[in-house]
Amino acid sequence: MTPHAPASAHALTVHAGIRDLRNADRLLQRLAAELELPEGTFGCTHLVRGDRPRVAVSLSLPSEPYLRTTWERLTADGHGEPAAGLPDAFGRAVLYPGAAALTGTMTVAELVAGSAISRVTVLGAPGTPDPATRMVTRDHVRPQWQQGELLLTATPARGGVLVPFESPDPTPCCADH
Secondary structure (H helix, E strand, O other): OOOOOOOOEEEEEEEEEEEEEHHHHHHHHHHHHHHOOOOOOOEEEEEEOOOEEEEEEEEEEOOOHHHHHHHHHHHHHHOOOOEEEOOOOOOOOEEEEOHHOOEEEHHHHHHHHOOOOOEEEOOOOOOOOOOOOEEEEOOOOOOOEOOOEEEEEEEOOOOOOOEEOOOOOOOOOOOOO
16 A cells, blocks of 8 residues: 555644544544545544644545535534644544554554555664564554654564554543542
């Protein structure tokens, strides 16, 4: 699968007042199902800082007709008025080509070949991991756009495998406060 950076010309952003990534992920999954988004769509989360920190979601669609239709349906379905373009170039991808197949354990080479992810990096390690290295996806693979590439950051885990850096069930910071 060849990775393609989302085109901001066919992108829109939804500011739904969401304050956490988990709910933003759920919104993107729900929109994908409700809107029957076409193959090649990228759905990303974006941290918006400022007076009201929040998480915006963006949809980058394969062409102008899909953009128009999605825009109309979002507005009609009560998701507010979308904004044109992407809020930034550093989205965290939730929806992307091949994402649904990234389950269980696979090699780094299989993960890259079967999805829009350009490459895998290991936190704190130089270079890229051996393509034969096993990756335990935990069914939660959230790569991030960096310099026009969709990169997945991984960390080493017990048994010589890698896992995506982002955990599917993170412990909230300061949970006991």
